[in-house]
Amino acid sequence: MKALHLLRTQETTSARAIGVVLLTAFTLVVTFFLPAVADSQLAGGAAITIVILGLSWLIGWSGQISLGNSGFMAVGAYTAGIWAHHHNTTPLVVTFIFAMLIGALSGLVIAIPSTRLRGPYLAGMTLAFSAAISPLAQNFTSVTGGEGGLFFNELTTPKWFLNFFSGPNATINANAQWTADLSVVVAGVMFLVMANLFHSRTGRAMRLVRDNDVAAELMGINLPLTRTLAFVIAAAFAGLGGALYTIINATVTPSTFPLTLSITLLTLMVLGGIGTLSGAVIGGIIYSFSGNLVDHINALTGVNPASNLGANMQGIIFGALLILTMMFAPRGIAGLWGPIKRLKKPSKRLATAEVVQ
């Protein structure tokens, strides 16, 4: 396909832009052929893709392991939720930008103690951040709605869009379609942003800091600033993804973004392919349709979905997939095919006594 070829060659920013626009248009066409339920699932997956793009940037390209992205999602989601709860006439774009900004701010806050940390300590700090979200949300009830969370007006499908649908299920189909299309467009925009970031000077500086920070410092790159920027960008993406996710579902509660979601994001990113753009999209698609995939597997193997085995198939399959991927195909699905630009992987070694001061 011409679009993919444009992306692969990536000669200029405008070539990249055209490639993304074509891909987005293609996806929009697909949404028209999907049933309403699948459209709703796809919308969620698009939001997740945005988050994974940021996570790939942070873990893959700046080499900082983070388990905090569910926390950043929650920040963006609650920002959007609190805003929508009180001012539901604000244009969506404004809400999203606001969520991105607050998300970026929270990334900055986390970055301050975190950029000095390495490896497990960094993981621990970011894990602690994710784990703190739920208690904070539950406690400050007047702002966050406490345990029950916040509910606000869903996206209202515009009249001109509704006119394309008729029949008794028109409203349902139109609503689901609109949600999916909106999400795909937002995801497309963020995809383009990240694609440009990957190829920018910042991106190159990021990779150098990851691979050889002494050399980077010698070249005059400001280490803490670069690492902090990585967190800020990742948090902005996650905040937007969280806001989109919550606007789609019209609700946010302390249990919407549990710590396990950080782990799920990690899983999806690895399965898709760490540090790749297409990997993020693949991760989002897996997220959308994992339930369906598992249903099919249950049907094929004759397992009753309501039995204990059937209900836990998803966990077993994805856990096993993650292990196998990491051991035998660490570049993920995106790494399985063709001439996509390979990343130079960092080469930290295990089972040695290297300790960072």
Added chain:
Amino acid sequence: MVSASALALGMASTGVLISNAGAAPSTPGVTATSITIGASVPISGLAAAYGSVSASANAVFKYIDSKGGVNGRKIIYIRKDDCYDLAAYGLGCTAGASTTTLSVNQELVAQDHVFATVGSLGTAAEESVMNYLRSNGVPQLFVASGSVAWDQPNKYPDLFGFEPSYVVEGKIMARYIKTNYAGQSVGFIGQNDDVGSTGLLGLTDGGIKIPSADNLSYNAADAVTGTTSDITADVSQLQTDKVQVVVLFSVPPFTAGILETAHALGYSPKWIITSIGSDPTSVNTVLEDGATSLDEFPATNSNANPWVPWLRKVLEADPTDFPGFGANTVISGNEMYGAGYAVAFAETLKAEGRNVTRAGFVKTLESTTLSTPAIAPLRYTGGNHQGLNALAVAGVLPNGTSAPLYAVPTKTIFSSTNANNAPLKVVTKPIVQQIPSWLK
């Protein structure tokens, strides 16, 4: 290269084609011979104890269908498991980790094309889908929760509750405390969501003052991490403060946990428990002196109310949902509840007549007095979508043996409304409603 507008037109007409392809009838869920309704309910997981509510409703619908249905239509009830919206946490849930109340309702609406959701259960769970159902025009009927969120006819015209709100329960408890435990210290443990806060509102409105040190809550999500430290801390705090009367607004697993913790600490205050948290067949625990609770349904160990033997007949006729249900099986409060809203739905359908639409159904619901197993009639109006508003004070007997406990209503029944300072009306005895002949 296709022009953008041509592409858009092409996509639009495809959209039209697809939505017409199903050739669905004009009101979703309604055909000449059937009407399909759905519910998102906790069949497995933390709140599985409430599964029997909708199972009982299902049995009632099956019974009605066996007699030909309503106005020539069979009622098809699709119950989907949403694990109380906690599927991601396991806890015995067999619905799959990515199930949420929203995803379940999306399936009911967009795949099963239900006419309405009937008897969906869970305060936070159902609040999370209120907007989704409204924007898709699907009525949300008889939500099984005592929150006042279901009583917003201006913002949510197709949303209806069923049971008396926790505010009314709190007010009745306040009256009971003032009458029977005057001068004693009162403490409170509530679930940290609408359940607890609304109950507290009722208590305060009824004039009970609870010192802030004894006004406690527990976190329902603690079931996820298995932390019981806040329950231990709560009960131990009340014990230290020597609180004599404790009001609980908790769901059965946590009611049990609180009672057991008190037992371990050697603490026995007078317990007053919300109707949703004290169903004796669910709260299987040590209770030395018994407890007081509230119930909007009659005692099931007596046939004084004709609905009781009627329900027994209905449940015995449904071995799929109630295997082994026999003449001596105890009918639980949950089962009466489910029968209550099932009957309410069927009667409204009957009253609407053969021409069924969503708008017409809602209008009929707001203008018909419904006869149910409850101790007072059920009536909605254009301005009141809460539902039942009367409860009897009931006693829960101590569990000296392994036999199940009964709720025994005393002769004290009260009714009220959600409004602040709305008075409590005393009803001297249950108003037994007759079973419509077509239901018998």
Added chain:
Amino acid sequence: MANFLASPFMHNVLAGLAQGVLYSLLALSLVIIWQSTHVLNFAQGAMAMFATYIGMTEIDRGVGYWWCVIISVLVGMLFGGLAERVLIRPLYGKPEINPIVVMVGFLGVIEALAAAIWTSTTRNITPPFSQIYFHAGGQVILLSPFVIFQIVLAIVIMLSIAALFRFTKLGLQLRASALAPEVARLLGVRVSRMLTIGWMLSAGVGAVAAVIIASGTFGLFPTNMDGIFVAGFIAAAVGGLESPIGAITGGLLIGLSEQFILSYWSATLAPLGGIIILVVALMIRPQGIFTKNVERRV
């Protein structure tokens, strides 16, 4: 004296210590693995949970409680060894994110598998110790025979591990393999075997924590170790992943702080206790409070 023990302050201290020793056990198990193989074992809690299922459900078949505990710990150790051989060994020399991700995947599989085999409904295991709290002079002391068992067992295990590392030949070999594997190899230590043993010991310690959790009011269910794992991880990071003493201290600190926050502030904010301590600790010393400074190789 009874008044002091029954005071709200002591209630909090006892409850905090009881919870804290469990965090310490888990933190210790993480430190043992880290010291030997520089891997963060995300599946530590889950592995222990699985072992506990295998061991403790034997109670249903009439096996005595103590035998069940022993079985759980032995099965746990077996798992630890197998995990190191099968999952971690192939990843030596690869980027450090790889084993983390693998263990995360392992975590998911184990929890789902446990739910598939034994259902995720909570099971209560009754230990041979009463859970009724003591009374003295008409007041309640937040100690029960079970809580005492919990604290004593945890201390015994920690002391045993300390003794093992310090006073036995095996302990010396383990430490040598961790600090200077090439030198140890030259001296005849079977380094790769030591790595496996390290994982086995760690898993055994984790299993003890899981047995206590399963026998307490939490009960046994597939995700019951998740909260403990997070707190244990934070405790290990606070104390410094190189220091067993640090891990134990971290665990106790976090247990106490959570309890005091719960009591004096709000139950919903209790989990923040550990988080606050971690942030403060890592800002002061990014390599952990008890870690000795080591030169950085360029």
